[in-house]
Amino acid sequence: MLRGVRLGVMIGAALLGLLPEGARADIRIGLAAPLSGRLAAQGLAMQQALAAAIKDVNAAGGVLGQPLILDVEDDGCARASGEGAARALLARGPLLVIGHPCSSAATAAAPVYGAAKVLFIAVGARHPDVMLGGAGAPILRLAGRDDRQGDAAAHWLAARAPGKRVAIVHDRTAYARVIAERAAQALKDAAVELATVFPIVAGKHSYAETIARIGDMHADALFFAGYPDEAAVMLAGLAAAGQTVPVLGSDALATEEFALVAAKSKLSVQVLLPADPMPLPHGEDVFGARARGALEVWMQAVAALGSANGEAVAAKVRDPMAVLDTPSLGKLAFDPAGDLAADPFVTASARAGVWLVDRRP
Secondary structure (H helix, E strand, O other): OOOHHHHHHHHHHHHHHOOOOOOOEEEEEEEEEEEOOOOOOHHHHHHHHHHHHHHHHHHHHEOEEEEEEEEEEEEOOHHHHHHHHHHHHOOOOEEEEOOOOOOOHHHHHHHHHHHHHHHHEEEEEHHHHOOOOOOOOOOOEOOOHHHHHHHHHHHHHHOOOOOOOOEEEOOOOHHHHHHHHHOOOOOOOOOEEEEEEOOOOOOOOOHHHHHHHHHOOOEEEEEEEHHHHHHHHHHHHHHHHOOOOOEEEOHHHHHHHHHHHHHHHHOEEEEEEEEEEEOOOOOOHHHHHHHHEEEEEEEHHHHHHHOOHHHHHHHHHOOOOOEEEEHHHHEOOOOOOEEOOOOOEEEEEOOOOEEOOOOOO
16 A cells, blocks of 8 residues: 555656656657558658657756657547547656647547646647637647638738728638638728628639629729639639739648649739748758657746646746747747747748748838
């Protein structure tokens, strides 16, 4: 009985970095990522980067005097396997889990980590539901949010609509409708009252009626939320009708094929791109650098607190005054919800079949 109590005390002390001198207990770092299937390259890059980072950390003495070990699960980039990977990792007692770059896996896994009060740093997953891990769940997200595209679009539209005449077109898909509705509400909040939303039906070869209505309202700017096929038809129709309205597209349009279409168009066309943290120039793969950056965020917070408690670390990082300067990703700050406190989307223009981020004024 006393032996069991002593072991429990040592485990609890290890979690806080308070083991007696000479006693060592590994701190387990979980990685959940696609290690098979079409996105396996992303997961393998994350695994390699974290393995190398942990080797360096351990060579320098570990964290709170304890060595780190990497524990990896393949989340299959899918809902069911993502939840399964989360449960498998939790069974082995990690203090931190990094990964789940696919939103389907991340949204399924987040409540599992939240219930266990284990810190989860989502890397790459941009669906808003990733952060719904339960009240007070220690979750951070190292990526922009999909649902904030509407806010970014509204800012762009308002700046280009001196007459406050804005057209918003969406293709009725759930993805596009949410973005369009958010953009319309943000414009209303900004006192741009003459914003008209035009739903279209995907798959048509002409949107002449919608284009005529956009012309009748003398739109100053147009936002298209949807997919490339319909956007290409819309651009061709606008140009054929002699309209010169500047066009902004949602991030689903940021394909190589649509870049070629946009570059040839008579209209000014830009798209939104997620402004996820980019690696500093150290030669590391982008997915690997983001995974390493997540570990660096955790390490800085743990060092400041003197504790690896997941809820305390999350609260520390979410503090509006906290700015972390990571070797892999530079300066990062998080909002009280655990999302990055930065513009989640930037605009880009087409050049020779690729989308290049526009310089900011």
